[in-house]
Amino acid sequence: MSAVPDLPLNNAVRIPQLGFGTFQIPPEETREATLTALEVGYRHIDTAEMYGNEKEVGQAVRDSGLDRADVFVTSKLDNGAHARDDALRAFDRTAADLDIGHLDLFLIHWPLPGRGDFVETWKALEEIYRSGRVKAIGVSNFQPHHLRRLLExxxxxxxxxxxxxxxxxxxxEVRAFGAEHGIATEAWSPIAQGKVLDDPTVNRIADRLGRTAAQVTLRWHLQRGDIVFPKSVTRKRVEENFDLFGFELTEGDMGEISALDRGERTGPDPDSFQG
Structure with missing residues (x-):
């Protein structure tokens, strides 16, 4: 299997384009699942305080025997901690639970515009960033109008x-706004909670290439430039999801898959979600 490409973020920190997600992995299964991913070759792990499994992710990173500098770890601020002091305390909890030294990336998990001012929250993350305890900061589930407020x-x-x-x-639209302002796009729910795996277009392309529907979909993400971190607790699937670099989609394949867009969310709408 070919090496995963690293992409430069806007502060020159490099992030592996393919990672391993831990959303909805129960804490008691997280250490083993994360260790499996690291054994397969993943060097980018995505977690969050909300997932309840930061301690187990940290344990896996420590137990892996890998150099800390070789594993990129992301976590996210809990929705109940948007006030400045709450955010600073929440980061301290995350750092203590992970127990891996520095954090590579820390995100505001949701904008929650009806619950407070996410600009205040962002300024707390800027403080943490300037302290050197995290290498990069970002956001999650922000729309262009949320991002404009931050930039201003x-x-x-x-x-x-x-x-x-x-x-x-x-x-x-969101991806184009990010590209215009040097904000990388990370894709969660990259296979739409499994919905695209039954799609006739995706399966026709997969059959032609001798690949799975999941591999074709994840490859579509990579060729668009998205950073992606599929989740599985099954070693075979973890290996399949990592095996994305021995084939390419044609421009026609890419267009056909992109044409499937129907504005269908599997998760909440960031403009209405209040945590």
């Missing part, structure tokens, strides 16, 4: 925006 009100441009992206929700 703060000094640090988010390194990434982690949003729901898949063939049924291509997010062209």
């Amino acid at each position: 009100s703060s000094d640090v441009v988010p390194a990434v925006n982690q949003i729901e992206v898949h063939p049924y929700l291509t997010q062209d």
Whole structure:
């Protein structure tokens, strides 16, 4: 299997384009699942305080025997901690639970515009960033109008925006805004909670290439430039999801998959979600 490419973020920190997600993995299964991913070759792990499994992710990173500098770890601020002091305390909890030294990327998990001012929250993340305890900061589930407010009100441009992206929700507007301002797009729910795996177009392309529907969908993400971190607790699937670099989709394949867009979310709408 070929090496995973690293992409430069807007502060020159490099992030592996393919990672391993831990959303909805129970804490008691997280250490083993994360260790399996690291054994397979993943060097980018995505977690969050909300997932309840930061301790187990940290344990896996420590137990892997890998150099800390070789593993990129992301976590996210809990929705109940948007006030400045709460955010600073929440980061301290995350750092203590992970127990891996520095954090590579820390995100505001949701904008929650009805619950407070996310600009205040962002300024707390800027403080943490300037302290050197995290290498990059970013946001998750932010729409262009949320991002514009941040850009107008703060000094640090988010390194990434982690949003729901898949063939049924291509997010062209949000991705274009990010590209224009140097904000990388990370795609969560990259196979639409499994919905695209039954799609006739995706399966026709997969059959032609001798690949799975999941591999074709994840490859579509990579060729678009998205950073992606599929989740599985099954070693065979973890290996399949990593095996994305021995084939390419044609321009026609890419267009056909992108044309499946129907604006369909599997998760909440960031403009209405209040945590």
